[in-house]
Amino acid sequence: MLIGLDIGGTKVEGVIVSPHDAQVVHRLRIDTPKTSYIEFLAAVKEVIDALMAKAEIQSIGVGCCGSINRATGKMQGANILYLNGEDFLDDLRSSYLIPVALTNDANCLAISEFKSGAAKEATDSCLAVIIGTGCGGGVVIHGDIVDGQHGLGGEIGHNPLPGFDPEIDGPAVKCYCGSFNCNESFVSGTGFERTWAIKHAPLSAKEIFAAYVAGDANAVAHVDYYADCLARVLGTIVNIIDPEVIVLGGGVSNQDAIYPLVEQKLAANTFSKSVTTPVRKAQHGDSSGVLGAAYLPMMKGLI
Numbered sequence: 001m002l003i004g005l006d007i008g009g010t011k012v013e014g015v016i017v018s019p020h021d022a023q024v025v026h027r028l029r030i031d032t033p034k035t036s037y038i039e040f041l042a043a044v045k046e047v048i049d050a051l052m053a054k055a056e057i058q059s060i061g062v063g064c065c066g067s068i069n070r071a072t073g074k075m076q077g078a079n080i081l082y083l084n085g086e087d088f089l090d091d092l093r094s095s096y097l098i099p100v101a102l103t104n105d106a107n108c109l110a111i112s113e114f115k116s117g118a119a120k121e122a123t124d125s126c127l128a129v130i131i132g133t134g135c136g137g138g139v140v141i142h143g144d145i146v147d148g149q150h151g152l153g154g155e156i157g158h159n160p161l162p163g164f165d166p167e168i169d170g171p172a173v174k175c176y177c178g179s180f181n182c183n184e185s186f187v188s189g190t191g192f193e194r195t196w197a198i199k200h201a202p203l204s205a206k207e208i209f210a211a212y213v214a215g216d217a218n219a220v221a222h223v224d225y226y227a228d229c230l231a232r233v234l235g236t237i238v239n240i241i242d243p244e245v246i247v248l249g250g251g252v253s254n255q256d257a258i259y260p261l262v263e264q265k266l267a268a269n270t271f272s273k274s275v276t277t278p279v280r281k282a283q284h285g286d287s288s289g290v291l292g293a294a295y296l297p298m299m300k301g302l303i
């Protein structure tokens with residue numbers, strides 16, 4: 001049996017997964033401690049210990065906000081601020097005799113969908129993109145997740161939007177990361193609402209999609225524009241890694257209307273105009289974090 005942990009700013013969720021059929025057989029959830037790293041580490045270990053008491057465990061996989069800088073081994077970019085600069089993975093490894101591995105939540109989406117979800121028939125590669133509050137991504141190549149030298153593998157949310165044109169895309173927009181016209185400002189759920197509000201009275205993404213379904217001309221045009229932005233973003237990635245399948249997760253991925261539009265526009269944004277890469281909705285929903293984490297040590301050849 002495998003342990004998978006999904007660690008975010010509000011909760012730490014831990015599961016036991018059967019590696020053969022991807023079934024979750026135990027699930028535990030606690031609030032993320034707000035105070036200190038010491039308290040956080042103790043709480044995470046409590047979850048692991050409680051799960052290890054329930055079954056024979058082969059490995060522990062951790063999906064966590066932020067990433068590990070290979071050069072320093074320390075956490076960076078986590079929105080649980082006290083985690084940054086800590087040797088979180090080493091601290092866990094020194095506590096357990098079985099393999100422990102860690103990656104970020106977008107990578108866990110890619111792993112879970114590649115192993116047992118929307119990209120499970122892919123034999124070599126997939127790209128997963130989260131289009132939720134923010135925009136992140138994960139890349140599987142040759143059956144392994146690409147963390148990268150600086151933990152930045154798959155972080156496509158903060159590349160500039162390809163073909164940015166103020167006539168089409170509105171005024172330049174500064175991202176919290178310091179760059180201008182980041183993909184996240186256009187293809188996240190927040191970006192979908194932001195670009196709508198440039199021309200229209202503000203609405204939520206759900207309201208805009210409801211208007212789309214009702215045939216509202218402005219909403220139809222906006223969803224088409226959004227699909228165009230997403231096809232531009234994905235097209236540049238196809239030109240680099242040409243994955244077998246693209247999987248979308250996060251809030252906007254639940255809108256079925258975007259899939260045929262993005263698939264249809266993708267080829268126009270790649271070098272070969274005959275690209276037919278399938279773009280699919282993630283299948284594991286909220287469980288992608290724990291499942292992807294659980295599969296991680298296996299994917300890394302640690303067990």
Ligand SMILES: [Zn+2]
Pocket residue numbers: 157158175176177178179182184
């Ligand atoms: Zn940015």
